[in-house]
Amino acid sequence: xxxxxxxxxxxxxxxxxxxxxxxxxxxxxxxxxxxxxxxxxxxxxxxxxxxxxxxxxxxxxxxxxxxxxxxxxxxxxxxxxxxxxxxxxxxxxxxxxxxxxxxxxxxxxxxxxxxxxxx
Amino acid sequence: xxxxxxxxxxxxxxxxxxxxxxxxxxxxxxxxxxxxxxxxxxxxxxxxxxxxxxxxxxxxxxxxxxxxxxxxxxxxxxxxxxxxxxxxxxxxxxxxxxxxxxxxxxx
Numbered sequence: 001x002x003x004x005x006x007x008x009x010x011x012x013x014x015x016x017x018x019x020x021x022x023x024x025x026x027x028x029x030x031x032x033x034x035x036x037x038x039x040x041x042x043x044x045x046x047x048x049x050x051x052x053x054x055x056x057x058x059x060x061x062x063x064x065x066x067x068x069x070x071x072x073x074x075x076x077x078x079x080x081x082x083x084x085x086x087x088x089x090x091x092x093x094x095x096x097x098x099x100x101x102x103x104x105x106x107x108x109x110x111x112x113x114x115x116x117x118x119x
Numbered sequence: 120x121x122x123x124x125x126x127x128x129x130x131x132x133x134x135x136x137x138x139x140x141x142x143x144x145x146x147x148x149x150x151x152x153x154x155x156x157x158x159x160x161x162x163x164x165x166x167x168x169x170x171x172x173x174x175x176x177x178x179x180x181x182x183x184x185x186x187x188x189x190x191x192x193x194x195x196x197x198x199x200x201x202x203x204x205x206x207x208x209x210x211x212x213x214x215x216x217x218x219x220x221x222x223x224x225x226x
Contacts, residue, residue: 044206045206047217050213050214104210107168112162
């Protein structure tokens with residue numbers, strides 16, 4: 001069974017930092033590209049970042065470029081998102097999301113971890 | 120950036136009725152279109168990809184159609200457990216953009 005379990009969300013002050021983690025199991029992690037997708041309270045879904053299977057190709061949404069860093073450890077079956085210079089508008093549930101093998105469509109989502117940016 | 124527009128914003132339907140949700144892309148996305156279902160407090164779940172391919176374990180009452188810029192998700196006979204928000208997403212590249220969602224309520 002595919003499982004994606006996020007952790008690391010917390011209440012943080014504006015300008016602060018966090019490291020979000022996603023532990024993957026039930027599939028060959030190194031064979032799937034991965035994403036972080038977020039959802040502000042009561043709002044829709046917003047794609048945040050993409051990382052290829054090897055980690056050699058990375059993309060970010062314009063809204064987070066220069067502040068967020070995605071990475072992965074295929075030996076540990078883990079995905080990460082370092083979030084820095086946080087703003088109130090970054091408040092959201094952050095989902096770890098797996099792409100279908102060889103494609104860009106998300107076929108599995110974690111349950112999410114909540115990041116709240118507030119003073 | 121490709122903009123996805125869904126309609127209507129909210130739909131109130133009786134159990135057993137047919138439901139049709141619409142999604143329009145600002146430019147052609149070919150068949151690179153997915154539909155997701157999200158229930159309150161839960162993560163989204165993939166229903167359809169490739170515009171018309173049902174994901175694993177998805178009931179046959181869900182079907183997708185369309186190509187290019189106009190897409191439809193149909194629920195042939197609405198069940199109470201189908202109350203949710205439905206999102207479309209284009210995935211022509213790594214930056215998939217989502218529609219704003221359609222909320223389906225049960226009358």
